[in-house]
Amino acid sequence: MADILxxxxxxxxxxxxxxxxxxxxxxxxxxxxxAAAMLYATLAECGFFSLSELDTYCRDGSIFTGHVSHAVPxxxxxxxxxxxxxxxxxxxxxAVRSAGRGARVxxxxxxxxxxxxxNWEGIMFAPHHKLDNLCVIVDFNKIQSFGSVxxxxxxxxxxxxxxxxxxxxxxxxxxxxxxxxxxxxALPGHPDKPTVVIAHTVKGKGVSFMENKLEWHxxxxxxxxxxxxxxxxSA
Amino acid sequence: MxxxxxxxxxxxxSENPDIWLLxxxxxxxxxxxxxxxxxxxxxxxxxxxxxxxxxxxxxxxSGKTVFVxxxxxxxxxxxxxxxxxxxxxxxxxxxxxxxxxxxxxxSQGYTHHSLEDVGxxxxxxxxxxxxxxxxxxxxxxxxxxxxxxxxSYLRLSRAGEPNLGSAATDPRKLRILREGREIVxxxxxxxxxxxxEAAGELAGHGRxxxxxxxxxxxxxxxxxIRDAVRDVAFVVTLEEHVLRGGLFSLVANxxxxxAKRPPVIGMGVPEQDGKISHAGxxxxxxxxxxxxxxxxxxxxxxxxxxx
Numbered sequence: 001m002a003d004i005l006x007x008x009x010x011x012x013x014x015x016x017x018x019x020x021x022x023x024x025x026x027x028x029x030x031x032x033x034x035a036a037a038m039l040y041a042t043l044a045e046c047g048f049f050s051l052s053e054l055d056t057y058c059r060d061g062s063i064f065t066g067h068v069s070h071a072v073p074x075x076x077x078x079x080x081x082x083x084x085x086x087x088x089x090x091x092x093x094x095a096v097r098s099a100g101r102g103a104r105v106x107x108x109x110x111x112x113x114x115x116x117x118x119n120w121e122g123i124m125f126a127p128h129h130k131l132d133n134l135c136v137i138v139d140f141n142k143i144q145s146f147g148s149v150x151x152x153x154x155x156x157x158x159x160x161x162x163x164x165x166x167x168x169x170x171x172x173x174x175x176x177x178x179x180x181x182x183x184x185x186a187l188p189g190h191p192d193k194p195t196v197v198i199a200h201t202v203k204g205k206g207v208s209f210m211e212n213k214l215e216w217h218x219x220x221x222x223x224x225x226x227x228x229x230x231x232x233x234s235a
Numbered sequence: 236m237x238x239x240x241x242x243x244x245x246x247x248x249s250e251n252p253d254i255w256l257l258x259x260x261x262x263x264x265x266x267x268x269x270x271x272x273x274x275x276x277x278x279x280x281x282x283x284x285x286x287x288x289x290x291x292x293x294x295x296x297s298g299k300t301v302f303v304x305x306x307x308x309x310x311x312x313x314x315x316x317x318x319x320x321x322x323x324x325x326x327x328x329x330x331x332x333x334x335x336x337x338x339x340x341x342s343q344g345y346t347h348h349s350l351e352d353v354g355x356x357x358x359x360x361x362x363x364x365x366x367x368x369x370x371x372x373x374x375x376x377x378x379x380x381x382x383x384x385x386x387s388y389l390r391l392s393r394a395g396e397p398n399l400g401s402a403a404t405d406p407r408k409l410r411i412l413r414e415g416r417e418i419v420x421x422x423x424x425x426x427x428x429x430x431x432e433a434a435g436e437l438a439g440h441g442r443x444x445x446x447x448x449x450x451x452x453x454x455x456x457x458x459x460i461r462d463a464v465r466d467v468a469f470v471v472t473l474e475e476h477v478l479r480g481g482l483f484s485l486v487a488n489x490x491x492x493x494a495k496r497p498p499v500i501g502m503g504v505p506e507q508d509g510k511i512s513h514a515g516x517x518x519x520x521x522x523x524x525x526x527x528x529x530x531x532x533x534x535x536x537x538x539x540x541x542x
Contacts, residue, residue: 070325076296078324081316087286088321091293098275099297118317121286 001035001108001139004199005042007180008106017047020074024101027092029077031085032110032139036068039075048074083116085109086136090122093134093194104187108137112144115153120165127166132188136167136196139174141203143214159198167196174199206233236391236425237265237334239370243377244302248273254381255294259287259305261334266304284309288317288329295327300381307335307349311356311388323359323386330380330387331356336366336424337475337504338520339393345512348520349390350504353423354480356388357453364453365406366390366482368427369399372450376406396425399448406450409459415445418535419464422473423449423482426526430473433531444535449482457489461496469498469538473531475521478503500538502526 013026030039037057044051056062063071067080079085089107096103126134142149149155159169168190172179189195204210207229221229245268248254255276256269270277280287284305291301303310310331322329333349340347357364363385365376373391380387400412412427413434420430427448434444447463464470474482483501490496504524
């Protein structure tokens with residue numbers, strides 16, 4: 001997911017760190033609000049606030065809550081209960097389309113949250129209303145909170161589901177920065193259709209002891225493991 | 236009430252191009268004037284209330300005022316978490332309008348009876364809650380919420396309700412429907428008509444009973460409530476809702492710290508509690524819930540006799 005955010009914030013989104021509420025900006029809605037830390041870090045790297053503010057993450061009195069908070073400059077919506085982000089993003093897409101400013105709305109879903117029926121209400125709605133200014137990205141890492149997607153509630157055939165609901169579907173390696181830039185930079189992927197980018201990812205990508213491990217949905221690394229993890233991702 | 240609502244909304248939308256209306260595939264023969272006049276600001280989102288509430292929040296976050304319209308429990312309980320997180324937590328300017336308050340959809344059965352909505356909606360942070368008793372209060376409340384900038388809940392009955400008093404100007408204020416100094420009945424919603432009938436009957440027995448409509452249940456004006464009943468023998472609350480969380484709870488709460496408080500008698504719909512709901516008109520179901528005019532009169536006479 002970090003790769004997706006990196007491409008979005010450095011290559012795709014028309015947003016201004018100096019004026020996060022600028023009219024006509026592109027919107028990004030993080031529906032998988034539990035991944036807040038990654039969005040906060042991305043926003044800090046992009047200059048929405050200073051990196052040092054991240055040190056307060058989850059500390060008493062901090063605006064940086066464990067699930068993403070709109071108190072943080074650059075965050076559009078607070079989420080955390082799954083299945084909320086897409087309908088909100090759809091509302092934004094309708095509103096910015098009526099304003100005629102050409103702004104786009106991006107919404108990042110987890111694979112596990114595709115269990116939520118509210119998403120499918122939205123997935124049915126957006127193509128009916130030809131919301132081609134809407135792009136959903138699914139972080140498809142195949143692991144949800146308490147097991148693999150295949151075991152808990154299989155999404156397959158996933159791309160086919162979206163296609164049959166009327167979406168333009170792109171399926172890519174979610175760690176391939178060039179592929180991400182290519183599909184996200186070519187929106188709308190199809191005139192009159194919303195686009196979904198199914199980004200195949202590896203949970204904990206780049207850190208040997210974290211990759212594809214359910215436990216790292218919950219654990220925080222020790223100081224020692226943190227050093228190792230940072231060394232591995234920087235390598 | 237539905238007609239009064241849509242007419243007021245049309246006027247508000249004519250003045251403010253940022254007012255949108257969403258419905259959950261409900262509103263036949265009611266919403267058409269809005270849909271025809273403002274097609275670009277009207278959306279039937281389909282039978283999908285969670286999506287509707289989220290969409291409303293997203294549109295409102297983009298600077299609009301969004302009304303959502305559906306039946307009783309559907310735009311309220313069905314999407315409660317969306318209202319809590321997406322609408323109220325973000326202070327999104329969304330107005331939830333539910334038609335079919337209480338037993339208004341009488342014979343349609345239990346799923347269409349809206350009996351807990353006021354308490355549940357009132358608990359949401361920052362929301363304002365309006366329960367008008369007649370079309371005049373509907374107009375005043377619609378006008379107010381259209382410009383309040385706050386999340387709001389408007390609870391409508393159905394059609395054909397009579398006006399119950401002189402003009403309702405400010406729906407936040409208590410509206411005296413009938414003066415009376417011995418006993419005061421606080422009522423919210425069109426059941427206030429029964430309070431007026433009961434007061435008329437009690438006048439025949441030499442009782443001086445006042446009736447006050449409380450349209451605005453949140454914010455609740457505790458001071459005005461207390462001031463309205465100084466020196467009365469007791470207060471009766473009357474609502475088409477369970478007692479828990481509704482008008483009775485609010486009035487009792489307003490008196491809680493007042494040493495000179497009058498006794499408060501709550502009259503509302505009993506909890507369903509596993510019982511099967513039978514078909515019946517609104518009038519019949521209210522009577523069966525011990526909320527007939529005769530039952531109100533008897534309850535008040537009984538309480539007076541005990542004094």
